[in-house]
Amino acid sequence: MKYFALLLFLAGCASSGKTGTPYTDSAEKFMAEGRMENALEVLKNGEEKKPKNTAILLTLAELYYRIELREEAKMRYEKVLKLEDSHISHLRLSVIYEREGRLEEARNQLIQYLKTGKNTAEEIRLMDIEEKMGNYDSALVYLEKMKPEMDEMKYREKKVFLFLGQGKVKEAFAAVQSGPDDFLKGFLFFLTDYTEKAEAIWKDLGTPESRIFMALLRKETKGEPYLIGKEEFEQPFLKKIAEILSAGKKSD
Numbered sequence: 001m002k003y004f005a006l007l008l009f010l011a012g013c014a015s016s017g018k019t020g021t022p023y024t025d026s027a028e029k030f031m032a033e034g035r036m037e038n039a040l041e042v043l044k045n046g047e048e049k050k051p052k053n054t055a056i057l058l059t060l061a062e063l064y065y066r067i068e069l070r071e072e073a074k075m076r077y078e079k080v081l082k083l084e085d086s087h088i089s090h091l092r093l094s095v096i097y098e099r100e101g102r103l104e105e106a107r108n109q110l111i112q113y114l115k116t117g118k119n120t121a122e123e124i125r126l127m128d129i130e131e132k133m134g135n136y137d138s139a140l141v142y143l144e145k146m147k148p149e150m151d152e153m154k155y156r157e158k159k160v161f162l163f164l165g166q167g168k169v170k171e172a173f174a175a176v177q178s179g180p181d182d183f184l185k186g187f188l189f190f191l192t193d194y195t196e197k198a199e200a201i202w203k204d205l206g207t208p209e210s211r212i213f214m215a216l217l218r219k220e221t222k223g224e225p226y227l228i229g230k231e232e233f234e235q236p237f238l239k240k241i242a243e244i245l246s247a248g249k250k251s252d
Contacts, residue, residue, distance in 0.1 A: 024059045087116040103133050120149045136165045
């Protein structure tokens, strides 16, 4: 709890180097004791008395954010940014906007946050947002920047999906030729209607994942519906493939 309180206190002072106020100091003590309602009461009182004090606004925003009252948090972060620049406000708003489906605004906030320094996790999130928006070229640029930080297999998987998003199947194949990604190669053969090659690769692999997709392949060639949603598809990579398959590759 003390660590939690310290995070809030530091966040409250982060944007401008200001020291704490009597309101934030009092709220910190309450939070250290686990008295969140009292901390909220003090901070809301401080906000009413000093509506333009960014230390109070940020501490209140962080508290709301941590207890999952995101709408209340969003209002305070937005207020802060009208008063001064705040890297923590940019970061939090990028998360909130992304959850609301406001991807362009989420991207813009995250870009502002990343101007303050390198953060690999958030740079990867920015790449993912670009992909969600269909900005595959931009996502590929970020991917290449992230390559030194990423696992080689994960890097190639992401590159393949970005190429597929652009409809560049040839480039997707090229992305996996340099590594031992036989499972992924089988998937690409499947997408390009080389079903026999796909099945041959998956059969030779003999892994649980390859057996699953062999079963899906047989259902697909017989025109039967896919059975998607099993535990095997909880892995992000497999889940992504399952979504593509369940969308009906050959329905057109």
